[in-house]
Amino acid sequence: MAHAKEAEIFNRDESKVNWHDKALWFVRNKRDKAGSNVKGWEELRNLASAIKANVLSNLDNYLVQFEENAKKNGVHVHWAANAEEHNKIVHSILSKHKVEKVVKSKSMLTEECHLNPYLEANGIEVVDTDLGERIVQLAKEPPSHIVLPAIHKTKEEVDVLFQEHLNTKPSNGDPQYLTSEARKHLREKFLKADAAITGVNFAVADTGGVVVCTNEGNADMGTHLAKVHIACMGMEKIIPQEKHLGVFLRLLARSATGQLITTYSSHFNKPAPGTEMHIVIVDNGRTKQLSRDDFRASLHCIRCGACMNTCPIYRRSGGHSYKTTIPGPIGSILSPGIDLKKNSSLPFASTLCGSCSDVCPVKINIHEQLYQWRQIITKEVKQPVVKKSVLKITGRVLANSKMYGFMGKSARFMLKHMPRFMIYSKLNAWGKARELPKVKDGNFDEWYKKRQKNE
Amino acid sequence: MVILMSGIKKDKKMSSRDSILKAVKNNKPELLPLPEIDLDVFNEDINLLETFIKSVELVGGRAKVLNSISDLDNEIKALYPNAKQIVSSVKESDFGTVSISKDTDPHSLETIDLAIIQGEFGVAENGAVWISENDFSIRVLPFITNDLILVISKDAICLHLHDAYKLISKRERTFGLFVAGPSKTADIEQCLVIGAHGAVSLTVMVV
Known part of the structure; x- marks a missing residue:
């Protein structure tokens, strides 16, 4: 549709x-x-844009450098050409560790790859741990915003949802109460999870580390309690050097929510003793977008x-x-x-x-x-034929000043004198759900000429 | 359309790694320069301590300036009189009741009321404090604790993140993070609620 x-x-x-x-x-x-x-805000944006442009023009070398450094730090690096391969890789890591319960922090990439249904079909419980994502997961909906996943839901709707799934008491949608109940509910999940999946905000080529930003602390609660951490990233998340994080972290939260910085900006370089860390680098159409001169810059995002x-x-x-x-x-x-x-x-x-x-x-x-x-x-x-022919006629009208003047006059006449049921009919999309402006006599051209004469 | 067709033609014999790298090589534009960061653009002559305290409050935390490190325990006692399970990794504080080591099971920290952790430095522009794994042994501690206290020296406050990354450029890279305020969420109708999954309060002691 x-x-x-x-x-x-x-x-x-x-x-x-x-x-x-x-x-x-x-x-x-x-x-x-x-x-x-922020002093120098515009310069900060220019820098970020230029760094990203450099990244895309040298992406293969940065990716290899990142892989090399991550491996040196004891991190396993995987490559996935598409969503299907990404899901298979994640599943194979989880299978190897006989994982039954996974906690996942926000990752638009895993949404893009439809990882949750894939893992669930393979008998693995996946719990989204960002509060907004948990809300939409319980409602069986996709996120409607990449930073505010449940922005389309009212607090009353969340209240009903939590009553059903978390056995909460009716609270008229008290955010404080609902959040504290979600905290308890998800605390249980964190403590019992065998593995944690996170997204990646930035992957640093010259250190092989990744940075994950959250306000809730859910990514860290997951990764530091579980034995296995899988970080999934689109290949465009690479930045050349660690000092460039200074540029991007100054921009990210301010642009996203107007915060100075997210509560937690966690820098993962080496797995904790006794745990495993995996990074999955995903293409899934990104190299195709890289080839398009006009659209390449969309990968700066x-x-x-x-x-x-x-x-x-x-x-x-x-x-x-x-x-x-x-x-x-x-x-x-x-x-x-x-x-x-x-x-x-x-x-x-x-x-x-x-x-x-x-x-x-x-x-x-x-x-x-x-x-x-x-x-x-x-x-x-x-x-659609209608759109095509209307635009063709409009093109002709706009190219001919006499015809344009005549059409304007007729439209004003009709708006003024035609009965309401005809103006606000199916044929006039501009009259749908809105009142059209009151018609004035004459058009801009006439008004302008008259004004010049009077001067 | 050329632009719509040129993607990855995956060679069956090639690994995904190699086919992705090959496609990137073919599809990337000509090399563009990596810009230099000119710090003059971002530098300001401002009072770092004052700005830092203001920023900590803006991100939902609380900052206390102590005249001497010996005041630390009294201050903590006044702020958290009911805390029982306390981990302290600050050597000047005798307030800790639970000791942890590298071998502690992170799950056992679930009952911790208060963690006191040495921070390395603060960032004036955003109220963040850098802490690294060396300062708290078990990675989950600053998140799983109910309340968190970070201690920094008043001489260890830098202006912005550019300076911050200079300060940590020589560190041993395992795990570290910037903490700015307590954990929070606004996912229910954009109402700010302090205390999501991590610590429900953050106090920065500036000594």
Whole structure:
């Protein structure tokens, strides 16, 4: 289903949409404030962008360097060409250790690879331990935002969910109570887990270490209690040197939630004595995206979610309307590269206002790439006849000033004199769920000429 | 379309590692330079201690400035009068009641009320304190403890993360982290709740 249709579903509950819109805009404002308090913020973004561009232009060498250094530290390194191979590798590590229970901290990559259902089908219990992810896991839904996975859920919905699954008492959605119950529930899971899976925020080529950032401490509770730690990473997570973490960690939390830094920024270099650490490096379409000159920069992404929080479409359509692992503006330039036909409506789910590019900490030209995808999609994917012919006619009208003037006049006449049921009919999409503006006499051109005459 | 077709053509005989690296080599753009970080852009002449304390509070923690390390135990006693199971890895503190070593089972720390850990330095811009495995023996300790106290010297505060990474560049790399405030979440309707999975409070003692 096209994005616009999916968005309609989310828009059925108007008060929820309004809340969602405001909540995310609030986060966007916090991001602005956090950024403006940093001396040299724009230079920081330039640096991050240039470092990422260097990484992509030398990625094979950095990957080899990273592998070499990680192995020296006693870490096992695996390579997966696609999601299927990634899942098999993770499962084989778990099988070797006869693992029955796994705790997992946030990793968009494992979502992308659909790791949970794969492991569950093989008889392994997987518990997502980030609170937001646990909520959507219990609700059997995917995350709707990469940083705020349950942003589409009200506290009352969480209350009902926890009553059912955690035997909590009705609390009218008291966040303090619900969080403390989740803490107890997940504490049990941490203590009993045989293995922990985490994502990777940054992988450092010159040390072979990985950095994992959380606010809740769930990644660390999992990894330091279990015997086996598996860190799964997309290959673009590489940065050249440890000092570059200074640049990226200053940007990440400020851009994501307006925090100065996440509570925990954990640097894993060597496994603890008596434990094993594995890193799985995953391609799954990334090398393909690397080959595309116009879209390569989408691989700079550090998954902060700032483009979602600022996007007027995302805020009012919800993450689930995108039907992809990564929703929002960044998802809409990544997903067509994975499946052009299935995701062909996503680059159109944008006003091209450019706000996403303005807030991106690594300066991805998101709105330009959305535009570029549109050029490809209209050529490669069959467009609806109505859209095609309307755009053709519009093109002719806009190219001819006389015709444009006539059409404007007719439209104003009709809006003024036609009965309401005809204006707000199925034929006029602009009249759907909104009042059209009151018609003024004359157009801009006439007004401007009159004004000049009077001067 | 060329851009849509050129991906990995996986050679059956080649390992995924080699096929990925080969594809990257073929698909990457021409080498672009790695930029230098010019610290002049980020440096500021500000009071490090004051900024640090403000940042610690902003990230949900509490900072206490002590005149002398000998005040440490009295201060802790005043803040946590009910703590019973206490691990201290700060040699100036006699407050510890549970001793741990490299051989301690991390699961046994589940009942710890309070951990007192020596931090290496603080970061003024974000209130983070760097601690490394050498300072606390068992990796899970600063997370599994109910409350956490970090002790740093008031001379060990740097301006920003760029300086912080200079300070840890020569360390023995096993496990280490920046801790900024207590564990927290806002995953239920964006309401900030302190105390998610890690320590529910953080106090930084600046001596």
